[in-house]
Amino acid sequence: MNPAQISSLLKEIMQSIVDSTPDSGELNLADANFTPERPKNRAHGDWASNIAMQFAKKLGTNPRELAGAITAELVKNEGIAKAEIAGPGFINITLDAAAAGAVVSAVLAAGDSYGTSEILAGRRINMEFVSANPTGPLHLGHTRWAALGDSLARVLRAAGAAVVSEYYINDAGEQMRKFGRSVRAAALRLPTPEDGYPGEYIGELGAVVNTAVLDFAQLAEADQLAQATEIAYQQQLSEIKDSLKRFNVNFDVWFSERTMHSSENGEPNAIATALSRLREQGHVYDADGAVWVRTTDFGDDKDRVYQRSNGIYTYFAADAAYYLSKTDRGSDIKIYLLGADHHGYVGRLKAISGAAGEDPEKNIIALIGQLVNLNGARLSKRAGNIVELNDLLEWLGCDALRYWLARYPADSPLSLDGEKLRSRTNDNPVFYVQYAHARTQSVARNAATVGLTRADFTPELLTHETESNLLGKLQEYPLVVAAAAQLYEPHRVARYLEELTAAYHRWYDNCRVLPQGDEAPSALHATRLCLNDATSQVIRNGLNLIGVSAPERM
RNA sequence: GCCCCAGUAGCUCAGUGGAUAGAGCACUUCUCUCCUAAAGAAGGUGUCGUAGGUUCGAUUCCUAUCUGGGGCACCA
Structure with missing residues (x-):
């Protein structure tokens, strides 16, 4: 039951x-x-x-x-x-014990799908996260959103939602021009321009440009800038994709900002189209030579400029057009994972949603998270302790990093402690959980060698206190996944896994699965083996939701 | 000035209005001739920042307030 x-x-x-x-x-x-x-x-x-x-x-x-x-x-x-x-x-x-033990056969029958549900069936959700500028490598500041976003996407899918995970590429505008100038300078061995990007990787990108373009130095400056920007951009973007792949993070859509600035056959581009849509709705006015959106009608602090008096669209304009694109592509709910330093965004986004005739409170979910510290130190460019994702992966491994980032609520301050993440004790919960899984696998392997089968499953024999606890935990798993999805809190899965594996370890110490010595295999052994396997399955399912591997041996 | 987030054990933190507020770490002891001791067992900690309110019941919801962090561009 x-x-x-x-x-x-x-x-x-x-x-x-x-x-x-x-x-x-x-x-x-x-x-x-x-x-x-x-x-x-x-x-x-x-x-x-x-x-x-x-x-x-x-x-x-x-x-x-x-x-x-x-x-x-x-x-x-x-x-x-x-x-x-x-x-x-x-x-x-x-x-009674038999009713409690029934969960074991339910888990084994459902297998990988145990814990999935349809509670969010019919929801069409767009999730945008990371969206780092393609002008440099991903660093610690991005990793929390990558881990959390990818895990949340998995959890929402497990609850039956149709999820599109999306990375917005800021490949238009001033930052790209700055990036292009920096790379060009590096390729020509000129000093970094004022306001340019520092960093060794710029030099490496300059080398890539020189390799790709023969006689780069002979080109006209405009061509140099164009080539340097384009080649470095593609190179950097592909490195970002590689890093995320190593981090076991998947994006369904890579959305280029440029596509909204460009147009075909003289048609207005997406940003201009969005403007006319907003204008038709009556939310646009002109003042001081600029074009404004009356976002204050929808709770924003102040009205926002859409098109500056010099004719150039603002960043807000691209955001608005992008938002409408998400709706046009079929998403009802738009989830944004933002750092606390970007929460000023939310008012604007909700205003766009309202202006477009949607209900901001229902159509926008903004998950504002606190930034990550490393070993207690704040992360800042000035302090020079920006750590690249690739370095973190090398240092700590994907599993430890993802697990640690996934086990705290987004709005809770989070500190990465390198020593702790590398430790192999209870200090480091990912090892605790993974170790439990390895244990279940070891028991199953040994069962096979002593010829113990699962045929005599008899749930009413599971009467030990630790068994009843473990059964209850297995029973809870679908509730946990459902709550994690409905509250957008994937960390609940990680916390649950720690409780589940604690219950497993206690059971393991109290209730022997395999026959000892010359003992003949009994129904109790078989039943416990089934409980062992069911636990193994649930640990696997849970770890999969947070993108962490379930090792068979440790 | 306005807005967002946090304040829970010595430390790091859980805790969708419920019963005696929980884990891990740290400290002291135990438990492997037998399924992985990367484990388990025992030992004690709290004015849940403060003050009001809402109700059968508040760490949780509301208001005020204190402290800490972040944010408030015709920047991107």
């Missing part, structure tokens, strides 16, 4: 109580939450519900009395060993 089944059972019972109570016509059960919780305290049973407290007042009774009526019905059901009233009106449900 799983939480979903208990939930519908509770709902059924409540409905019949409501139906038989006079003057309860306005009571709406649809809004109530019937999903039981896993109590912290084992003495409170396997599952607990607070619905009696939610409804007592509305039914003109007190919580304990209502709970009594509900428990009387509950115990009539097969699989429920006990249903008790506790405290102010909690209902504590204890399952």
Whole structure:
């Protein structure tokens, strides 16, 4: 019996109580939450519900009395060993061992899909994250969003949403020109221009340009700039893609800002088209020679300039056109993962959404995250401690880095501690979790060598306290994935895995799976082997959601 | 000035309105002739920043306030 089944059972019972109570016509059960919780305290049973407290007042009774009526019905059901009233009106449900053990076969039958659901089915979600300028390598500042975004995309998909993950490439505008000038200078061995990009990688890109273009120095300056910009851009972008690939981060769409500036056959480009759309909606006005959008109508601090008095579109214009493009390409919900230093963005984005006739509160989800520290030191160019993603991967490995970045809520400050991430103890949770998986695999391998099979699965034999705990954890997994998806909080999966593997390790120490010595294999051994395998499966599924490998040996 | 985020154990941090607020680390002890000891067991910590409010019930929601971080361009 799983939480979903208990939930519908509770709902059924409540409905019949409501139906038989006079003057309860306005009571709406649809809004109530019937999903039981896993109590912290084992003495409170396997599952607990607070619905009696939610409804007592509305039914003109007190919580304990209502709970009594509900428990009387509950115990009539097969699989429920006990249903008790506790405290102010909690209902504590204890399952019999067979009903609790049924989760094992459910997990094994579902395999990789255990934990997936359809709760977000029909949602079309666009997720934009990282979106670093293609003018330099990815560094620590980008890695948190890469890890979090990719994990969230996986979690949302597991909940049934249609997700497009997207990287916006700022390949137009002043930063690109600056980049081009810097690379040209490097290729010609000239000093870095004022306001140019520093860094060794610029020199390397200059070398790439010289290799690609014969007699680069002989070209006219305009051609040099054009070639240097283009070649360095392509090179840098492909390096970014490589880094993200090594980081196990996938993007479905690489969206080039340039495509919105260009047009075919004299048609207006996407940015101009977006402007006329906004103008038709009546949100655009002209003042001081510039073109403005009245974003204050939609809660922004101040109106924003769309096209400057010199005719050049602002960055905001590209953002607006890009936003509309996401809608046009079929996404209802747009998720943005932004650093705290960009949260000023959000007001503008919501204003665009409102101006386009959407509901900003529903169509935009802005996840604002705190920046990452390294060994306690703030990251800054001045301090010279910008660390490239590639270096971090080399130093710490993809698994440790991704796990660490995924286990904290985005809005929580986060510090990377190199020593800790390299350590192989409880200090470093990724090893703890991965080790548990390796253990499950080792048990399964040994079972094969002693000829233990899974045929005699007998769930009612799983009666040890540590078994009951472990079963409860396995049962919880789908709830955790669903909550992580609905709250956009992938870190819940990581935290859950730490609890699950702790339960596994305790069980492992208390309940031996394999027969010892000359002992003949029994149904208990077989049943425990199944529990071992089910745990293994759930650890794998969870690690996959956060993009971390599940090693078979360590 | 306005806006966003954080404040929970000595440290790093969990905690979608519920029962005695939890992990890990650090400290002290135990447990491997037998499935991976990268593990497990035992030992004690809290004015949940402060003050009000909302209700059966608040670390969680609201208001005020203190402290720390970040943000408020015809920059990109």
